Amino acid sequence: MNSEISIETVDTHTGGEPTRIVVGGLDESTFAGDSVREQRDAFAETHDWIRRLLMKEPRGHDNMFGAVLVEPRRDDADVGVFFMDSEGYLDMCGHGTIGVVSALVELGRLPALDSVQVETPAGLVEAAPKYSEGGVETAYSEGGVEGVTIQNVQSFVYDETTVSVSAADSPIHVDIVYSGNFFALVDSEQLGLPVTTEYTSDFVERGLEIRAAVNDKLDITNPLTGESGAVSISEIYETNPDVDRSVVVFGDGQVDRSPCGTGTCAKMTLLHHEGLLEVGEPYPHESIVGTRFEGRLVDVKERDGVTLTTPTITGTARITGKHTFVKDPKDSITGFSV
Numbered sequence: 001m002n003s004e005i006s007i008e009t010v011d012t013h014t015g016g017e018p019t020r021i022v023v024g025g026l027d028e029s030t031f032a033g034d035s036v037r038e039q040r041d042a043f044a045e046t047h048d049w050i051r052r053l054l055m056k057e058p059r060g061h062d063n064m065f066g067a068v069l070v071e072p073r074r075d076d077a078d079v080g081v082f083f084m085d086s087e088g089y090l091d092m093c094g095h096g097t098i099g100v101v102s103a104l105v106e107l108g109r110l111p112a113l114d115s116v117q118v119e120t121p122a123g124l125v126e127a128a129p130k131y132s133e134g135g136v137e138t139a140y141s142e143g144g145v146e147g148v149t150i151q152n153v154q155s156f157v158y159d160e161t162t163v164s165v166s167a168a169d170s171p172i173h174v175d176i177v178y179s180g181n182f183f184a185l186v187d188s189e190q191l192g193l194p195v196t197t198e199y200t201s202d203f204v205e206r207g208l209e210i211r212a213a214v215n216d217k218l219d220i221t222n223p224l225t226g227e228s229g230a231v232s233i234s235e236i237y238e239t240n241p242d243v244d245r246s247v248v249v250f251g252d253g254q255v256d257r258s259p260c261g262t263g264t265c266a267k268m269t270l271l272h273h274e275g276l277l278e279v280g281e282p283y284p285h286e287s288i289v290g291t292r293f294e295g296r297l298v299d300v301k302e303r304d305g306v307t308l309t310t311p312t313i314t315g316t317a318r319i320t321g322k323h324t325f326v327k328d329p330k331d332s333i334t335g336f337s338v
């Protein structure tokens with residue numbers, strides 16, 4: 001068969017959320033840059049049709065998520081990776097990083113290190129795989145990776161605002177938090193909806209509305225980098241006596257099946273800001289489908305008037321398949337949504 005491409009992927013899910021990881025078939029010299037961020041921007045400029053091909057129908061679906069493995073540019077990094085979704089690209093992804101590190105170690109493509117340094121568009125993230133034999137934590141095990149703990153980039157509460165959304169009688173309160181991506185966090189009580197899958201389509205509508213309203217209202221500048229930014233993800237959360245739950249909406253209206261790694265970091269950063277979470281305190285966090293991450297803040301410090309948290313999350317990813325994606329030159333369909 002004649003094909004314009006031959007792209008190798010390893011697919012994983014982390015707490016139910018997919019990551020289609022591109023591990024071969026792309027010529028990196030065609031999207032060059034001095035950092036993974038620059039490589040991602042070059043890819044977006046010239047190879048966005050590959051994102052659409054892999055993320056959208058008929059090869060993907062509206063809730064597909066992807067990661068592209070690249071040579072890191074930083075000397076202190078072991079792996080470089082950038083992330084993509086149904087709409088575009090995210091600077092950082094927790095579930096995706098857990099998926100990438102688990103898959104690479106499981107497949108023997110990365111030595112079984114205690115700690116893997118991952119260069120992402122948001123900065124350097126540390127990933128620590130955990131192994132176990134018979135339920136007991138061990139050093140490297142043939143049995144494979146049991147979980148991965150990610151130490152995310154430093155995170156902070158950026159601002160708060162109010163926006164009007166169609167289903168609420170009065171404007172709702174939104175907290176804006178950075179944790180590798182800018183999040184709009186909203187208490188689900190304000191929308192009068194419990195975080196259950198019965199209301200998924202309502203959450204998608206509200207989540208997209210909230211993101212658009214905040215981005216219309218605020219000009220966001222990251223105080224650490226001076227770069228302008230925008231909210232890319234809405235997180236609608238429910239506070240419970242046993243375990244907090246959230247529904248996370250991003251991309252073209254996709255819903256994270258995992259508790260969202262960067263979303264868990266954003267929520268912990270907000271809770272610390274409100275005096276409700278101490279450094280070192282475990283924070284279990286549940287997704288709308290009931291899967292969990294265990295979060296923890298490991299440090300808090302002030303820099304230039306900004307309170308910076310260092311969040312960690314632990315989750316488990318499993319490999320679901322390996323693919324070779326092709327595109328017949330006679331095939332005019334390269335990715336669509338319905």
Ligand code: PYC
Pocket residue numbers: 065090092093094095096250256258259260261262263
């Ligand atoms: O796990 O950080 C995450 C994430 C972002 C978007 C989807 N998942």
